[in-house]
Amino acid sequence: MSAKADMKAGQTAGKSPRSRPSAEIKTLSHNLNGQRLGRKGRDTRDRILAATNELLAGPADVELSLSAVARQASLGMTSLYNYFNDLTELLLAVLEPVMATAEEAYVGLLRTRWDDASLGEHSLALVTAYHGFWVKNSRLLHLRNRMADAQNERMMLHRISAALPVMRLMVEQMDGDLSKPQSPVFSMATALMTGLERIVTVTTDTTLQNALHAPNPLGRTHLLRAEARLLELGIRDYRMLAASGD
Incomplete structure:
Protein backbone atom coordinates (compact mmCIF):
# COMPACT_ATOMS: atom_id res chain seq x y z
CA MET A 1 0.00 0.00 0.00
CA PRO A 17 -15.30 -2.00 6.69
CA ARG A 18 -18.13 0.39 5.95
CA SER A 19 -21.29 -0.97 4.40
CA ARG A 20 -22.00 -0.08 0.82
CA PRO A 21 -23.59 3.37 0.51
CA SER A 22 -27.29 3.33 -0.32
CA ALA A 23 -26.60 5.16 -3.59
CA GLU A 24 -24.36 2.29 -4.70
CA ILE A 25 -26.98 -0.28 -3.80
CA LYS A 26 -29.48 1.69 -5.86
CA THR A 27 -27.37 1.32 -9.00
CA LEU A 28 -27.93 -2.42 -8.88
CA SER A 29 -31.67 -1.97 -9.39
CA HIS A 30 -31.71 1.44 -11.13
CA ASN A 31 -29.57 3.14 -13.73
CA LEU A 32 -27.96 6.49 -13.03
CA ASN A 33 -31.03 8.28 -14.33
CA GLY A 34 -33.09 6.68 -11.58
CA GLN A 35 -34.87 4.36 -13.98
CA ARG A 36 -35.61 0.90 -12.63
CA LEU A 37 -33.64 -1.78 -14.43
CA GLY A 38 -35.79 -4.28 -16.25
CA ARG A 39 -34.35 -7.36 -17.88
CA LYS A 40 -33.01 -5.35 -20.81
CA GLY A 41 -31.33 -2.85 -18.50
CA ARG A 42 -29.75 -5.59 -16.40
CA ASP A 43 -28.58 -7.32 -19.56
CA THR A 44 -26.98 -4.09 -20.78
CA ARG A 45 -25.20 -3.56 -17.46
CA ASP A 46 -24.00 -7.16 -17.55
CA ARG A 47 -22.73 -6.62 -21.11
CA ILE A 48 -20.68 -3.66 -19.93
CA LEU A 49 -19.17 -5.67 -17.07
CA ALA A 50 -18.48 -8.62 -19.37
CA ALA A 51 -16.80 -6.35 -21.93
CA THR A 52 -14.60 -4.89 -19.19
CA ASN A 53 -13.55 -8.35 -18.07
CA GLU A 54 -12.80 -9.32 -21.67
CA LEU A 55 -10.49 -6.32 -22.05
CA LEU A 56 -8.81 -7.07 -18.72
CA ALA A 57 -8.16 -10.62 -19.92
CA GLY A 58 -6.73 -9.38 -23.22
CA PRO A 59 -3.32 -7.99 -24.16
CA ALA A 60 -1.81 -5.79 -21.46
CA ASP A 61 -0.84 -3.13 -23.98
CA VAL A 62 -4.49 -2.47 -24.88
CA GLU A 63 -5.63 0.56 -22.90
CA LEU A 64 -8.64 0.12 -20.67
CA SER A 65 -10.95 3.11 -21.01
CA LEU A 66 -14.67 3.78 -21.05
CA SER A 67 -14.58 4.24 -24.81
CA ALA A 68 -12.77 0.91 -25.24
CA VAL A 69 -15.37 -0.80 -23.05
CA ALA A 70 -18.20 0.78 -25.03
CA ARG A 71 -16.70 -0.49 -28.30
CA GLN A 72 -16.17 -3.96 -26.83
CA ALA A 73 -19.79 -4.05 -25.65
CA SER A 74 -21.08 -2.60 -28.97
CA LEU A 75 -22.70 0.28 -27.12
CA GLY A 76 -22.62 4.02 -27.46
CA MET A 77 -21.03 6.14 -24.78
CA THR A 78 -24.42 7.57 -23.84
CA SER A 79 -25.67 4.08 -23.03
CA LEU A 80 -22.60 3.35 -20.95
CA TYR A 81 -22.97 6.58 -18.97
CA ASN A 82 -26.48 5.48 -18.03
CA TYR A 83 -24.84 2.88 -15.80
CA PHE A 84 -21.41 4.17 -14.81
CA ASN A 85 -20.23 7.73 -14.25
CA ASP A 86 -16.55 7.02 -14.81
CA LEU A 87 -13.91 4.31 -15.10
CA THR A 88 -13.45 4.10 -11.33
CA GLU A 89 -17.12 3.33 -10.78
CA LEU A 90 -17.01 0.68 -13.50
CA LEU A 91 -13.91 -0.99 -12.09
CA LEU A 92 -15.38 -1.01 -8.59
CA ALA A 93 -18.34 -2.91 -10.00
CA VAL A 94 -15.96 -5.40 -11.62
Missing part, protein backbone atom coordinates in the same frame (compact mmCIF):
# COMPACT_ATOMS: atom_id res chain seq x y z
CA SER A 2 1.13 3.60 -0.54
CA ALA A 3 2.26 5.74 2.39
CA LYS A 4 -1.02 7.63 2.37
CA ALA A 5 -2.97 4.39 2.18
CA ASP A 6 -0.89 2.96 5.02
CA MET A 7 -1.80 5.96 7.16
CA LYS A 8 -5.49 5.59 6.37
CA ALA A 9 -5.28 1.90 7.19
CA GLY A 10 -3.78 2.68 10.57
CA GLN A 11 -6.54 5.17 11.29
CA THR A 12 -9.32 2.75 10.37
CA ALA A 13 -7.86 -0.60 11.41
CA GLY A 14 -9.99 -0.79 14.51
CA LYS A 15 -13.18 -0.37 12.54
CA SER A 16 -15.17 -2.78 10.44
CA LEU A 95 -14.00 -5.72 -8.37
CA GLU A 96 -17.09 -6.53 -6.30
CA PRO A 97 -17.53 -10.18 -7.38
CA VAL A 98 -13.76 -10.67 -7.40
CA MET A 99 -13.40 -9.57 -3.78
CA ALA A 100 -16.38 -11.73 -2.84
CA THR A 101 -14.09 -14.71 -3.50
CA ALA A 102 -11.36 -13.44 -1.14
CA GLU A 103 -12.79 -15.21 1.90
CA GLU A 104 -12.54 -18.61 0.29
CA ALA A 105 -9.30 -17.81 -1.53
CA TYR A 106 -7.18 -16.61 1.40
CA VAL A 107 -8.94 -14.72 4.22
CA GLY A 108 -10.51 -17.86 5.67
CA LEU A 109 -7.06 -19.34 6.27
CA LEU A 110 -6.58 -16.87 9.11
CA ARG A 111 -9.84 -17.55 10.93
CA THR A 112 -8.59 -20.64 12.77
CA ARG A 113 -5.84 -19.99 15.29
CA TRP A 114 -2.51 -21.25 14.02
CA ASP A 115 -0.71 -23.44 16.54
CA ASP A 116 2.83 -22.48 17.42
CA ALA A 117 4.33 -25.69 16.05
CA SER A 118 3.04 -25.09 12.52
CA LEU A 119 3.22 -21.29 12.24
CA GLY A 120 5.66 -21.56 9.37
CA GLU A 121 3.43 -23.87 7.33
CA HIS A 122 0.34 -21.73 7.92
CA SER A 123 2.20 -18.53 7.06
CA LEU A 124 3.47 -19.98 3.79
CA ALA A 125 -0.01 -21.28 2.95
CA LEU A 126 -1.48 -17.80 3.41
CA VAL A 127 1.22 -16.07 1.35
CA THR A 128 0.88 -18.68 -1.40
CA ALA A 129 -2.91 -18.37 -1.46
CA TYR A 130 -2.77 -14.57 -1.56
CA HIS A 131 -0.26 -14.75 -4.41
CA GLY A 132 -2.56 -17.15 -6.26
CA PHE A 133 -5.47 -14.74 -5.86
CA TRP A 134 -3.34 -12.00 -7.40
CA VAL A 135 -2.21 -14.24 -10.25
CA LYS A 136 -5.84 -14.95 -11.08
CA ASN A 137 -6.89 -11.28 -10.94
CA SER A 138 -3.55 -9.64 -11.65
CA ARG A 139 -4.38 -6.93 -14.16
CA LEU A 140 -7.47 -5.73 -12.30
CA LEU A 141 -5.68 -5.57 -8.93
CA HIS A 142 -2.61 -3.89 -10.41
CA LEU A 143 -4.87 -1.32 -12.06
CA ARG A 144 -6.70 -0.67 -8.79
CA ASN A 145 -3.41 -0.15 -6.96
CA ARG A 146 -1.97 2.13 -9.63
CA MET A 147 -5.09 4.27 -9.44
CA ALA A 148 -4.87 4.28 -5.64
CA ASP A 149 -1.21 5.30 -5.79
CA ALA A 150 -2.28 8.14 -8.10
CA GLN A 151 -4.48 9.41 -5.23
CA ASN A 152 -7.77 8.07 -6.53
CA GLU A 153 -9.72 8.28 -3.28
CA ARG A 154 -12.28 5.60 -4.09
CA MET A 155 -9.60 3.12 -5.11
CA MET A 156 -7.60 3.93 -1.98
CA LEU A 157 -10.65 3.17 0.16
CA HIS A 158 -11.28 -0.06 -1.71
CA ARG A 159 -7.67 -1.12 -1.26
CA ILE A 160 -7.84 -0.42 2.46
CA SER A 161 -11.19 -2.15 2.94
CA ALA A 162 -9.77 -5.25 1.22
CA ALA A 163 -6.71 -5.24 3.51
CA LEU A 164 -8.50 -4.58 6.82
CA PRO A 165 -10.04 -8.04 7.35
CA VAL A 166 -6.61 -9.65 6.89
CA MET A 167 -4.93 -7.14 9.19
CA ARG A 168 -7.50 -7.65 11.93
CA LEU A 169 -7.13 -11.42 11.70
CA MET A 170 -3.35 -11.02 11.87
CA VAL A 171 -3.83 -9.02 15.08
CA GLU A 172 -5.89 -11.87 16.51
CA GLN A 173 -3.22 -14.39 15.48
CA MET A 174 -0.72 -12.24 17.42
CA ASP A 175 -3.02 -12.26 20.49
CA GLY A 176 -3.54 -8.52 20.12
CA ASP A 177 -6.47 -6.44 21.32
CA LEU A 178 -8.76 -5.41 18.46
CA SER A 179 -10.13 -2.56 20.55
CA LYS A 180 -6.74 -0.80 20.48
CA PRO A 181 -6.07 0.14 16.84
CA GLN A 182 -3.17 2.46 17.79
CA SER A 183 -1.25 -0.32 19.53
CA PRO A 184 2.10 -1.73 18.32
CA VAL A 185 0.48 -4.99 17.31
CA PHE A 186 -1.76 -3.16 14.83
CA SER A 187 1.32 -1.42 13.46
CA MET A 188 2.95 -4.82 12.99
CA ALA A 189 -0.16 -6.10 11.20
CA THR A 190 -0.06 -3.04 8.92
CA ALA A 191 3.63 -3.62 8.17
CA LEU A 192 3.08 -7.32 7.47
CA MET A 193 0.10 -6.64 5.19
CA THR A 194 1.99 -3.90 3.34
CA GLY A 195 4.93 -6.24 2.80
CA LEU A 196 2.65 -9.03 1.64
CA GLU A 197 0.96 -6.79 -0.91
CA ARG A 198 4.27 -5.46 -2.19
CA ILE A 199 5.69 -8.94 -2.62
CA VAL A 200 2.74 -10.18 -4.67
CA THR A 201 2.76 -6.93 -6.63
CA VAL A 202 6.37 -7.53 -7.66
CA THR A 203 5.93 -11.24 -8.36
CA THR A 204 2.83 -10.75 -10.54
CA ASP A 205 4.01 -7.67 -12.45
CA THR A 206 4.73 -9.00 -15.94
CA THR A 207 6.12 -5.65 -17.09
CA LEU A 208 8.68 -5.71 -14.29
CA GLN A 209 9.53 -9.35 -14.95
CA ASN A 210 10.07 -8.61 -18.64
CA ALA A 211 12.26 -5.63 -17.73
CA LEU A 212 14.44 -8.04 -15.78
CA HIS A 213 14.77 -10.00 -19.05
CA ALA A 214 14.12 -13.40 -17.49
CA PRO A 215 11.06 -14.20 -15.37
CA ASN A 216 12.39 -16.34 -12.55
CA PRO A 217 9.90 -18.72 -10.91
CA LEU A 218 12.54 -19.78 -8.40
CA GLY A 219 13.14 -16.14 -7.46
CA ARG A 220 9.42 -15.67 -6.91
CA THR A 221 9.36 -18.72 -4.67
CA HIS A 222 12.21 -17.32 -2.60
CA LEU A 223 10.40 -13.99 -2.20
CA LEU A 224 7.17 -15.66 -1.14
CA ARG A 225 9.02 -17.84 1.36
CA ALA A 226 10.83 -14.80 2.72
CA GLU A 227 7.53 -12.99 3.25
CA ALA A 228 6.05 -16.07 4.92
CA ARG A 229 9.04 -16.19 7.26
CA LEU A 230 8.54 -12.55 8.25
CA LEU A 231 4.85 -13.25 8.92
CA GLU A 232 5.74 -16.24 11.06
CA LEU A 233 8.31 -14.29 13.07
CA GLY A 234 5.94 -11.36 13.57
CA ILE A 235 3.17 -13.56 14.91
CA ARG A 236 5.51 -15.58 17.09
CA ASP A 237 7.17 -12.47 18.54
CA TYR A 238 3.92 -10.75 19.48
CA ARG A 239 2.47 -13.93 20.96
CA MET A 240 5.48 -14.06 23.25
CA LEU A 241 5.01 -10.40 24.20
CA ALA A 242 1.33 -10.99 24.93
CA ALA A 243 2.14 -14.03 27.06
CA SER A 244 4.69 -12.06 29.05
CA GLY A 245 2.24 -9.24 29.64
CA ASP A 246 4.42 -6.58 27.92
Whole structure:
Protein backbone atom coordinates (compact mmCIF):
# COMPACT_ATOMS: atom_id res chain seq x y z
CA MET A 1 0.00 0.00 0.00
CA SER A 2 1.13 3.60 -0.54
CA ALA A 3 2.26 5.74 2.39
CA LYS A 4 -1.02 7.63 2.37
CA ALA A 5 -2.97 4.39 2.18
CA ASP A 6 -0.89 2.96 5.02
CA MET A 7 -1.80 5.96 7.16
CA LYS A 8 -5.49 5.59 6.37
CA ALA A 9 -5.28 1.90 7.19
CA GLY A 10 -3.78 2.68 10.57
CA GLN A 11 -6.54 5.17 11.29
CA THR A 12 -9.32 2.75 10.37
CA ALA A 13 -7.86 -0.60 11.41
CA GLY A 14 -9.99 -0.79 14.51
CA LYS A 15 -13.18 -0.37 12.54
CA SER A 16 -15.17 -2.78 10.44
CA PRO A 17 -15.30 -2.00 6.69
CA ARG A 18 -18.13 0.39 5.95
CA SER A 19 -21.29 -0.97 4.40
CA ARG A 20 -22.00 -0.08 0.82
CA PRO A 21 -23.59 3.37 0.51
CA SER A 22 -27.29 3.33 -0.32
CA ALA A 23 -26.60 5.16 -3.59
CA GLU A 24 -24.36 2.29 -4.70
CA ILE A 25 -26.98 -0.28 -3.80
CA LYS A 26 -29.48 1.69 -5.86
CA THR A 27 -27.37 1.32 -9.00
CA LEU A 28 -27.93 -2.42 -8.88
CA SER A 29 -31.67 -1.97 -9.39
CA HIS A 30 -31.71 1.44 -11.13
CA ASN A 31 -29.57 3.14 -13.73
CA LEU A 32 -27.96 6.49 -13.03
CA ASN A 33 -31.03 8.28 -14.33
CA GLY A 34 -33.09 6.68 -11.58
CA GLN A 35 -34.87 4.36 -13.98
CA ARG A 36 -35.61 0.90 -12.63
CA LEU A 37 -33.64 -1.78 -14.43
CA GLY A 38 -35.79 -4.28 -16.25
CA ARG A 39 -34.35 -7.36 -17.88
CA LYS A 40 -33.01 -5.35 -20.81
CA GLY A 41 -31.33 -2.85 -18.50
CA ARG A 42 -29.75 -5.59 -16.40
CA ASP A 43 -28.58 -7.32 -19.56
CA THR A 44 -26.98 -4.09 -20.78
CA ARG A 45 -25.20 -3.56 -17.46
CA ASP A 46 -24.00 -7.16 -17.55
CA ARG A 47 -22.73 -6.62 -21.11
CA ILE A 48 -20.68 -3.66 -19.93
CA LEU A 49 -19.17 -5.67 -17.07
CA ALA A 50 -18.48 -8.62 -19.37
CA ALA A 51 -16.80 -6.35 -21.93
CA THR A 52 -14.60 -4.89 -19.19
CA ASN A 53 -13.55 -8.35 -18.07
CA GLU A 54 -12.80 -9.32 -21.67
CA LEU A 55 -10.49 -6.32 -22.05
CA LEU A 56 -8.81 -7.07 -18.72
CA ALA A 57 -8.16 -10.62 -19.92
CA GLY A 58 -6.73 -9.38 -23.22
CA PRO A 59 -3.32 -7.99 -24.16
CA ALA A 60 -1.81 -5.79 -21.46
CA ASP A 61 -0.84 -3.13 -23.98
CA VAL A 62 -4.49 -2.47 -24.88
CA GLU A 63 -5.63 0.56 -22.90
CA LEU A 64 -8.64 0.12 -20.67
CA SER A 65 -10.95 3.11 -21.01
CA LEU A 66 -14.67 3.78 -21.05
CA SER A 67 -14.58 4.24 -24.81
CA ALA A 68 -12.77 0.91 -25.24
CA VAL A 69 -15.37 -0.80 -23.05
CA ALA A 70 -18.20 0.78 -25.03
CA ARG A 71 -16.70 -0.49 -28.30
CA GLN A 72 -16.17 -3.96 -26.83
CA ALA A 73 -19.79 -4.05 -25.65
CA SER A 74 -21.08 -2.60 -28.97
CA LEU A 75 -22.70 0.28 -27.12
CA GLY A 76 -22.62 4.02 -27.46
CA MET A 77 -21.03 6.14 -24.78
CA THR A 78 -24.42 7.57 -23.84
CA SER A 79 -25.67 4.08 -23.03
CA LEU A 80 -22.60 3.35 -20.95
CA TYR A 81 -22.97 6.58 -18.97
CA ASN A 82 -26.48 5.48 -18.03
CA TYR A 83 -24.84 2.88 -15.80
CA PHE A 84 -21.41 4.17 -14.81
CA ASN A 85 -20.23 7.73 -14.25
CA ASP A 86 -16.55 7.02 -14.81
CA LEU A 87 -13.91 4.31 -15.10
CA THR A 88 -13.45 4.10 -11.33
CA GLU A 89 -17.12 3.33 -10.78
CA LEU A 90 -17.01 0.68 -13.50
CA LEU A 91 -13.91 -0.99 -12.09
CA LEU A 92 -15.38 -1.01 -8.59
CA ALA A 93 -18.34 -2.91 -10.00
CA VAL A 94 -15.96 -5.40 -11.62
CA LEU A 95 -14.00 -5.72 -8.37
CA GLU A 96 -17.09 -6.53 -6.30
CA PRO A 97 -17.53 -10.18 -7.38
CA VAL A 98 -13.76 -10.67 -7.40
CA MET A 99 -13.40 -9.57 -3.78
CA ALA A 100 -16.38 -11.73 -2.84
CA THR A 101 -14.09 -14.71 -3.50
CA ALA A 102 -11.36 -13.44 -1.14
CA GLU A 103 -12.79 -15.21 1.90
CA GLU A 104 -12.54 -18.61 0.29
CA ALA A 105 -9.30 -17.81 -1.53
CA TYR A 106 -7.18 -16.61 1.40
CA VAL A 107 -8.94 -14.72 4.22
CA GLY A 108 -10.51 -17.86 5.67
CA LEU A 109 -7.06 -19.34 6.27
CA LEU A 110 -6.58 -16.87 9.11
CA ARG A 111 -9.84 -17.55 10.93
CA THR A 112 -8.59 -20.64 12.77
CA ARG A 113 -5.84 -19.99 15.29
CA TRP A 114 -2.51 -21.25 14.02
CA ASP A 115 -0.71 -23.44 16.54
CA ASP A 116 2.83 -22.48 17.42
CA ALA A 117 4.33 -25.69 16.05
CA SER A 118 3.04 -25.09 12.52
CA LEU A 119 3.22 -21.29 12.24
CA GLY A 120 5.66 -21.56 9.37
CA GLU A 121 3.43 -23.87 7.33
CA HIS A 122 0.34 -21.73 7.92
CA SER A 123 2.20 -18.53 7.06
CA LEU A 124 3.47 -19.98 3.79
CA ALA A 125 -0.01 -21.28 2.95
CA LEU A 126 -1.48 -17.80 3.41
CA VAL A 127 1.22 -16.07 1.35
CA THR A 128 0.88 -18.68 -1.40
CA ALA A 129 -2.91 -18.37 -1.46
CA TYR A 130 -2.77 -14.57 -1.56
CA HIS A 131 -0.26 -14.75 -4.41
CA GLY A 132 -2.56 -17.15 -6.26
CA PHE A 133 -5.47 -14.74 -5.86
CA TRP A 134 -3.34 -12.00 -7.40
CA VAL A 135 -2.21 -14.24 -10.25
CA LYS A 136 -5.84 -14.95 -11.08
CA ASN A 137 -6.89 -11.28 -10.94
CA SER A 138 -3.55 -9.64 -11.65
CA ARG A 139 -4.38 -6.93 -14.16
CA LEU A 140 -7.47 -5.73 -12.30
CA LEU A 141 -5.68 -5.57 -8.93
CA HIS A 142 -2.61 -3.89 -10.41
CA LEU A 143 -4.87 -1.32 -12.06
CA ARG A 144 -6.70 -0.67 -8.79
CA ASN A 145 -3.41 -0.15 -6.96
CA ARG A 146 -1.97 2.13 -9.63
CA MET A 147 -5.09 4.27 -9.44
CA ALA A 148 -4.87 4.28 -5.64
CA ASP A 149 -1.21 5.30 -5.79
CA ALA A 150 -2.28 8.14 -8.10
CA GLN A 151 -4.48 9.41 -5.23
CA ASN A 152 -7.77 8.07 -6.53
CA GLU A 153 -9.72 8.28 -3.28
CA ARG A 154 -12.28 5.60 -4.09
CA MET A 155 -9.60 3.12 -5.11
CA MET A 156 -7.60 3.93 -1.98
CA LEU A 157 -10.65 3.17 0.16
CA HIS A 158 -11.28 -0.06 -1.71
CA ARG A 159 -7.67 -1.12 -1.26
CA ILE A 160 -7.84 -0.42 2.46
CA SER A 161 -11.19 -2.15 2.94
CA ALA A 162 -9.77 -5.25 1.22
CA ALA A 163 -6.71 -5.24 3.51
CA LEU A 164 -8.50 -4.58 6.82
CA PRO A 165 -10.04 -8.04 7.35
CA VAL A 166 -6.61 -9.65 6.89
CA MET A 167 -4.93 -7.14 9.19
CA ARG A 168 -7.50 -7.65 11.93
CA LEU A 169 -7.13 -11.42 11.70
CA MET A 170 -3.35 -11.02 11.87
CA VAL A 171 -3.83 -9.02 15.08
CA GLU A 172 -5.89 -11.87 16.51
CA GLN A 173 -3.22 -14.39 15.48
CA MET A 174 -0.72 -12.24 17.42
CA ASP A 175 -3.02 -12.26 20.49
CA GLY A 176 -3.54 -8.52 20.12
CA ASP A 177 -6.47 -6.44 21.32
CA LEU A 178 -8.76 -5.41 18.46
CA SER A 179 -10.13 -2.56 20.55
CA LYS A 180 -6.74 -0.80 20.48
CA PRO A 181 -6.07 0.14 16.84
CA GLN A 182 -3.17 2.46 17.79
CA SER A 183 -1.25 -0.32 19.53
CA PRO A 184 2.10 -1.73 18.32
CA VAL A 185 0.48 -4.99 17.31
CA PHE A 186 -1.76 -3.16 14.83
CA SER A 187 1.32 -1.42 13.46
CA MET A 188 2.95 -4.82 12.99
CA ALA A 189 -0.16 -6.10 11.20
CA THR A 190 -0.06 -3.04 8.92
CA ALA A 191 3.63 -3.62 8.17
CA LEU A 192 3.08 -7.32 7.47
CA MET A 193 0.10 -6.64 5.19
CA THR A 194 1.99 -3.90 3.34
CA GLY A 195 4.93 -6.24 2.80
CA LEU A 196 2.65 -9.03 1.64
CA GLU A 197 0.96 -6.79 -0.91
CA ARG A 198 4.27 -5.46 -2.19
CA ILE A 199 5.69 -8.94 -2.62
CA VAL A 200 2.74 -10.18 -4.67
CA THR A 201 2.76 -6.93 -6.63
CA VAL A 202 6.37 -7.53 -7.66
CA THR A 203 5.93 -11.24 -8.36
CA THR A 204 2.83 -10.75 -10.54
CA ASP A 205 4.01 -7.67 -12.45
CA THR A 206 4.73 -9.00 -15.94
CA THR A 207 6.12 -5.65 -17.09
CA LEU A 208 8.68 -5.71 -14.29
CA GLN A 209 9.53 -9.35 -14.95
CA ASN A 210 10.07 -8.61 -18.64
CA ALA A 211 12.26 -5.63 -17.73
CA LEU A 212 14.44 -8.04 -15.78
CA HIS A 213 14.77 -10.00 -19.05
CA ALA A 214 14.12 -13.40 -17.49
CA PRO A 215 11.06 -14.20 -15.37
CA ASN A 216 12.39 -16.34 -12.55
CA PRO A 217 9.90 -18.72 -10.91
CA LEU A 218 12.54 -19.78 -8.40
CA GLY A 219 13.14 -16.14 -7.46
CA ARG A 220 9.42 -15.67 -6.91
CA THR A 221 9.36 -18.72 -4.67
CA HIS A 222 12.21 -17.32 -2.60
CA LEU A 223 10.40 -13.99 -2.20
CA LEU A 224 7.17 -15.66 -1.14
CA ARG A 225 9.02 -17.84 1.36
CA ALA A 226 10.83 -14.80 2.72
CA GLU A 227 7.53 -12.99 3.25
CA ALA A 228 6.05 -16.07 4.92
CA ARG A 229 9.04 -16.19 7.26
CA LEU A 230 8.54 -12.55 8.25
CA LEU A 231 4.85 -13.25 8.92
CA GLU A 232 5.74 -16.24 11.06
CA LEU A 233 8.31 -14.29 13.07
CA GLY A 234 5.94 -11.36 13.57
CA ILE A 235 3.17 -13.56 14.91
CA ARG A 236 5.51 -15.58 17.09
CA ASP A 237 7.17 -12.47 18.54
CA TYR A 238 3.92 -10.75 19.48
CA ARG A 239 2.47 -13.93 20.96
CA MET A 240 5.48 -14.06 23.25
CA LEU A 241 5.01 -10.40 24.20
CA ALA A 242 1.33 -10.99 24.93
CA ALA A 243 2.14 -14.03 27.06
CA SER A 244 4.69 -12.06 29.05
CA GLY A 245 2.24 -9.24 29.64
CA ASP A 246 4.42 -6.58 27.92
